[in-house]
Amino acid sequence: MLCLGIESSCDDTCLALLENGKLIGEIRNSQAKLHSLFGGVVPELASREHSRAIGCLYDALAQKYSFEAKDLDLIAVARGPGLLGSLLVGVSFAKALAMGAGVKIIGVDHLQAHLLVADMEDKIEFPALGLLVSGGHTHLYRIEGPDSFTVLGKTLDDAAGEAFDKAGKMLGLPYPAGRHMDELSQDGIVDRGLFPRPYLDNKNFDFSFSGLKTSMQSYLRENPVEPVVFDPMTAKLKMGGKEESICDLCASYTSAIVETLAIKTERAIDKEKVFKSLVMAGGVAANSALRKTMENLAKEKDLNFIVPEVSLCADNAVMIAYAGFILRQKGYSHDLSFEAIPRGRTIPKDMFV
Numbered sequence: 080m081l082c083l084g085i086e087s088s089c090d091d092t093c094l095a096l097l098e099n100g101k102l103i104g105e106i107r108n109s110q111a112k113l114h115s116l117f118g119g120v121v122p123e124l125a126s127r128e129h130s131r132a133i134g135c136l137y138d139a140l141a142q143k144y145s146f147e148a149k150d151l152d153l154i155a156v157a158r159g160p161g162l163l164g165s166l167l168v169g170v171s172f173a174k175a176l177a178m179g180a181g182v183k184i185i186g187v188d189h190l191q192a193h194l195l196v197a198d199m200e201d202k203i204e205f206p207a208l209g210l211l212v213s214g215g216h217t218h219l220y221r222i223e224g225p226d227s228f229t230v231l232g233k234t235l236d237d238a239a240g241e242a243f244d245k246a247g248k249m250l251g252l253p254y255p256a257g258r259h260m261d262e263l264s265q266d267g268i269v270d271r272g273l274f275p276r277p278y279l280d281n282k283n284f285d286f287s288f289s290g291l292k293t294s295m296q297s298y299l300r301e302n303p304v305e306p307v308v309f310d311p312m313t314a315k316l317k318m319g320g321k322e323e324s325i326c327d328l329c330a331s332y333t334s335a336i337v338e339t340l341a342i343k344t345e346r347a348i349d350k351e352k353v354f355k356s357l358v359m360a361g362g363v364a365a366n367s368a369l370r371k372t373m374e375n376l377a378k379e380k381d382l383n384f385i386v387p388e389v390s391l392c393a394d395n396a397v398m399i400a401y402a403g404f405i406l407r408q409k410g411y412s413h414d415l416s417f418e419a420i421p422r423g424r425t426i427p428k429d430m431f432v
């Protein structure tokens with residue numbers, strides 16, 4: 080089965096080609112540089128960039144791997160959640176391509192695709208506990224199969240990635256700051272008393288990370304540090320003040336996020352008692368401390384731990400194509416009436432069998 084995946088839910092336009100679930104090739108236009116000028120994603124600029132890039136990316140991919148639209152068996156596209164204007168570019172392009180060439184189409188849940196792509200790494204045994212940690216979402220799912228996800232808990236305010244990005248901004252790190260905080264943490268010493276492990280005094284599986292950035296703000300007010308300077312020419316960070324103090328801050332802040340995620344994940348494992356695997360995905364799943372902690376937790380609980388390789392943790396089209404491929408194998412597809420769903424609205428179960 081030749082499957083084209085299209086991802087345009089946020090600030091990267093990505094296309095990928097898979098044959099029977101194996102990657103043939105992918106192409107991407109990253110908008111990171113554009114949005115870093117504004118310290119975050121500007122939705123209207125994002126959709127304009129998607130619209131400018133998507134046709135050229137498709138042509139380049141088709142030329143490189145010598146295929147035409149009529150050769151495809153499936154077009155899978157991210158239908159949400161995400162920025163509506165951005166999603167509409169990918170969904171409209173996918174629908175036009177599918178209609179023109181008479182190819183089956185499927186609109187994929189971007190969050191579920193993040194987790195399902197872990198199956199390319201190692202087969203997911205169900206039921207699985209899925210921890211999705213990205214810039215916009217922090218969800219714990221009970222996953223019974225590729226078409227059966229139940230939300231056990233989610234963030235009530237900021238996502239884990241936002242907590243990294245906002246604190247990183249206070250330290251002078253460029254957007255998105257998660258990767259830089261991870262890098263700086265490698266040379267830091269954790270002080271567990273510096274930041275709280277938030278929203279643990281309850282029995283649910285929800286998260287709340289917005290207070291953490293306030294803790295960083297208060298800490299910096301009382302203990303000012305020279306902000307880090309990012310040189311865009313060399314893509315290197317230059318420490319303004321004492322290198323150790325910034326690295327220690329990053330390591331301590333990271334440990335607060337990692338421990339909080341691990342504690343709620345452990346509680347979900349213990350309460351549900353049915354899981355065979357622990358799957359972690361999303362941009363924050365690239366974090367080295369989080370990967371180590373979750374791997375240890377899974378070992379302790381005798382679960383198979385599966386996390387996509389780092390390049391497949393951030394937004395990509397391989398995950399959209401792969402999720403589409405496994406759903407199509409179960410017989411699912413959409414007609415051309417399915418909608419793009421913005422963040423905050425529930426994605427309807429409207430696939431046909």
Ligand code: KG4
Nearest residue numbers: 213214215240255257261362363366393394
């Ligand atoms: O999944 P993703 O690429 O986009 C969304 O759908 O949000 O996740 C992006 C998020 C950003 O907040 C970024 O700072 C964070 O993932 N991130 C990291 C790391 N790499 C990316 N956070 C912590 N450690 C990392 N190594």
Ligand code: ZN
Nearest residue numbers: 193213393394
């Ligand atoms: Zn994502």
